[in-house]
Amino acid sequence: MLQRFRPIFDRHSHVSVYAALEGSPNLSACEDSAAALNLMRGLPQDRLSLVMGWHSGRLPVSDADLAGLPPVLLVNLSLHGLRLSPAAARLLQDTDPEVVERHSDPVWSERNLDLLLALYGRTAGLTADKLERWIQGLEALGIGAVEDMLLTGTEAWQTMRTSRWADRMPWWTVPAIFDTLPAEAQAECAGLKCFTDGALGARTAALGEPFLSGEPGLLLHAGEALKQMLAAVHSRGKALAVHAIGDRAIGQALDALEDLEGQGLRFPSVRLEHVQFITEAQARRARDLGLTLSMQPNFSGDSLDYADRLDQTRLARNNPFRMLIDRVGFRPGRDLIFGSDGMPHGLGAAARWSLFPPFVGQRLSLEELVAGYGEAPGNQPWREVLIEEATRSVRVLQGFPGLR
Numbered sequence: 001m002l003q004r005f006r007p008i009f010d011r012h013s014h015v016s017v018y019a020a021l022e023g024s025p026n027l028s029a030c031e032d033s034a035a036a037l038n039l040m041r042g043l044p045q046d047r048l049s050l051v052m053g054w055h056s057g058r059l060p061v062s063d064a065d066l067a068g069l070p071p072v073l074l075v076n077l078s079l080h081g082l083r084l085s086p087a088a089a090r091l092l093q094d095t096d097p098e099v100v101e102r103h104s105d106p107v108w109s110e111r112n113l114d115l116l117l118a119l120y121g122r123t124a125g126l127t128a129d130k131l132e133r134w135i136q137g138l139e140a141l142g143i144g145a146v147e148d149m150l151l152t153g154t155e156a157w158q159t160m161r162t163s164r165w166a167d168r169m170p171w172w173t174v175p176a177i178f179d180t181l182p183a184e185a186q187a188e189c190a191g192l193k194c195f196t197d198g199a200l201g202a203r204t205a206a207l208g209e210p211f212l213s214g215e216p217g218l219l220l221h222a223g224e225a226l227k228q229m230l231a232a233v234h235s236r237g238k239a240l241a242v243h244a245i246g247d248r249a250i251g252q253a254l255d256a257l258e259d260l261e262g263q264g265l266r267f268p269s270v271r272l273e274h275v276q277f278i279t280e281a282q283a284r285r286a287r288d289l290g291l292t293l294s295m296q297p298n299f300s301g302d303s304l305d306y307a308d309r310l311d312q313t314r315l316a317r318n319n320p321f322r323m324l325i326d327r328v329g330f331r332p333g334r335d336l337i338f339g340s341d342g343m344p345h346g347l348g349a350a351a352r353w354s355l356f357p358p359f360v361g362q363r364l365s366l367e368e369l370v371a372g373y374g375e376a377p378g379n380q381p382w383r384e385v386l387i388e389e390a391t392r393s394v395r396v397l398q399g400f401p402g403l404r
């Protein structure tokens with residue numbers, strides 16, 4: 001079945017990180033750990049390489065594996081969690097001693113994710129050429145605009161604002177980086193992002209119950225500290241985006257936002273990012289607060305990828321789109337918006353996980369999916385997507401209808 005769509009607006013990605021990493025070695029196509037190690041063994045011996053696309057569950061890497069590698073900074077697929085080869089640790093010892101010392105502590109890594117992302121961006125560097133190539137990649141996938149949820153710094157801002165997509169890349173950042181930006185950049189900033197928990201990949205998402213391996217997950221702040229932090233963010237006058245994956249983190253964020261609301265502190269708008277394990281009761285509270293849920297349909301695939309750490313009941317509760325839309329009344333494109341987090345980009349993967357999800361409660365129609373992303377500005381030409389029920393595959397076709 002062929003369907004037409006206008007290029008979409010990816011509401012959650014990481015432009016200044018991903019575009020900087022454009023062309024970096026990537027493990028996502030590796031079949032197993034042996035293939036991943038083989039790829040990394042071929043990297044330069046004399047400088048630091050940033051390696052992307054590492055799925056810690058699918059491609060386990062041991063200390064002994066790392067010891068034989070060139071200088072490698074190995075970044076988890078979710079960008080939460082990294083490994084350094086001993087050769088990389090030696091190279092970073094002078095410039096980033098704290099990273100070298102503490103990077104394998106998940107609590108430290110989660111609390112310093114902004115610092116780590118800036119390090120990834122700095123290691124790779126964002127040039128105009130890289131950004132243009134990255135934008136062309138998005139265009140090929142049927143994306144016409146994208147939000148950067150975590151600008152890495154002034155250098156990235158300068159590169160992005162001179163690109164031809166400058167007005168199609170609204171960007172957010174964390175308060176610590178916001179405070180380092182020039183006033184002109186601060187004025188352009190779409191909003192501020194705060195984190196309340198980690199990620200499934202690093203077993204640091206804060207779910208109601210521990211992971212099967214016993215890890216409890218990680219709340220980044222105590223309840224009272226979160227309220228104070230959000231009140232401080234409020235004083236900057238920007239929109240707010242709150243990263244919360246697990247129901248424990250989502251509950252804490254809702255508590256804090258209800259409390260601020262009670263004090264009369266209202267943000268111009270508030271988005272909750274990811275909310276993969278939001279419960280129905282929490283969804284109703286979010287709706288009553290007028291919050292927007294910013295979710296990633298491709299993360300429905302986590303229900304297969306993370307069967308090693310979550311039980312079936314929990315896997316089935318991931319990305320409960322039918323509950324949100326049918327029972328609580330969230331509407332795609334209004335208060336339920338979609339993005340990819342770059343894992344991966346494009347309507348094809350999002351549509352595959354929406355139309356053929358692991359659990360029925362995760363299903364979205366193509367209309368709901370496209371509405372949740374929204375059309376990119378600029379009345380861009382129609383694209384076509386080919387949906388094959390038999391093989392449960394979805395493919396965005398290259399070229400424009402009428403030109404073939």
Ligand SMILES: [Zn+2]
Pocket residue numbers: 012013014149341
């Ligand atoms: Zn993200």
